Amino acid sequence: MNVEIAHQAVIRPIGRPGDFGWVVLAHGEMYAAEYGWSSAFEVMVAGIVADFAAEHDPAREAGWIAELDGRRVGSVFCVDAKDEDIATAKLRVLLVDPAARGHHLGTRLVEICVEFARAAGYRRIRLWTMNTLAAARHVYLTAGFRLVAEEPGPFDFGDGLTAQVYELEL
Numbered sequence: 001m002n003v004e005i006a007h008q009a010v011i012r013p014i015g016r017p018g019d020f021g022w023v024v025l026a027h028g029e030m031y032a033a034e035y036g037w038s039s040a041f042e043v044m045v046a047g048i049v050a051d052f053a054a055e056h057d058p059a060r061e062a063g064w065i066a067e068l069d070g071r072r073v074g075s076v077f078c079v080d081a082k083d084e085d086i087a088t089a090k091l092r093v094l095l096v097d098p099a100a101r102g103h104h105l106g107t108r109l110v111e112i113c114v115e116f117a118r119a120a121g122y123r124r125i126r127l128w129t130m131n132t133l134a135a136a137r138h139v140y141l142t143a144g145f146r147l148v149a150e151e152p153g154p155f156d157f158g159d160g161l162t163a164q165v166y167e168l169e170l
Contacts, residue, residue, distance in 0.1 A: 007103065009066065009067070009103050009105060010066070011065070011067075012064065013063070014062075014063035014065050016065075023075045024045050024049050027042060028045070030098065034098065035132060036158065039157075040156035040157040041157035044157070048077070052077055056079065060121075062113075063077040066100070066108070066109055074100060076092070076110065076112070078091060078117050080122075081126055088124045089117040089120070089124070091110065091113050094139075106136065107139050110143050126167045126168075130158075131164055145166035145168045
């Protein structure tokens with residue numbers, strides 16, 4: 001007899017002890033394991049997380065942690081891009097642990113980020129990613145983002161990469 005176990009997925013605001021450190025650790029470990037990226041990527045993520053933790057405006061910026069069965073498995077941040085010509089948000093540090101993929105957590109994290117940006121009064125949301133991240137690209141395109149720019153490397157954390165910028169008008 002086969003028994004299917006239902007998993008409990010929760011997306012909650014970031015802020016519990018260990019959340020920020022987990023985002024940095026998870027990005028460093030997962031991108032090294034999956035793509036061979038160096039610790040320079042982890043350092044970049046650490047800067048993003050430190051900036052958010054130190055000085056984010058809760059009315060305009062937020063972060064979320066996805067949990068599966070009580071374990072952290074994903075993240076996303078919405079931060080102010082500080083564009084002068086238009087109110088633009090940035091979607092940052094989207095991640096879903098490979099062991100948690102298939103539960104649509106990436107889609108849900110992006111939806112929550114976009115909904116927050118819209119409610120906070122942003123007119124556009126932008127993100128920066130790499131061409132090799134096909135699953136993330138699929139999530140972004142499905143959510144309505146469109147590719148607006150590309151820039152070939154080199155990047156400190158990996159070879160053969162092309163940076164991509166996607167935007168969604170809100």
